[in-house]
Amino acid sequence: MKPLLTDDLIQLFDQLFYPSTNTRLINGDDEPIYLPADDATPFNRLVFAHGFYESALHEISHWCIAGAERRKQVDFGYWYVPDGRTADQQRAFEQVEVKPQAVEWVLSEACGRRFHISTDNLDGDPEAVATGRREFAHRVHAQTHQYLQDGLPPRAELLKAAFLEFYQRHHVFSEHEFALEQL
Secondary structure (H helix, E strand, O other), X not given: OOOOOHHHHHHHHHHHHHHHHOEEEEEEOOOOEEXXXXXXXXXXXXXXXXXXXXXXXXXXXXXXXXXXXXXXXHHHHOOOOOOOOOHHXXXXXXXXXXXXXXXXXXXXHHHOOOOOOOOOOOOOOHHHHHHHHHHHHXXXXXXXXXXXXXOOOHHHXXXXXXXXXXXXXXXXXXHHHOOHHHO
């Protein structure tokens, strides 16, 4: 199996999407962010954090779901409250993370990489975090199975096919590959 290198993700993403969407995947030095084209940079930038493969897949997943209007806004117009959120803030965060993390799980499998669910709230109450993580895992699992039945968003489907070919993976996914216990 080929090694999992972010340079390969960048090349595959840019080959697929730069010509048609004017978007490039960028290895960043700081926090991940999506930046639409502006006067200083004539293309959209999907920046992932610190060269991390998992960060690249996660940001790609958000981009695959974002509609045309969201792709005109910094970070797709999403709000972000840092770690240590209240329970209500955490539920709101998880609500917008279900679909991207379901896409990320499928793309991770297409690359041959283990997916790790993220509730991104390490400083919250430990018991509440654990309970919320289980509930969130159930929602991500259900959404992933929905995508397996109905198909991924179109850009995610293109990437999945490109990843399967590049990493020489099997081309048919079934629900047994996406078991709740894996989360």
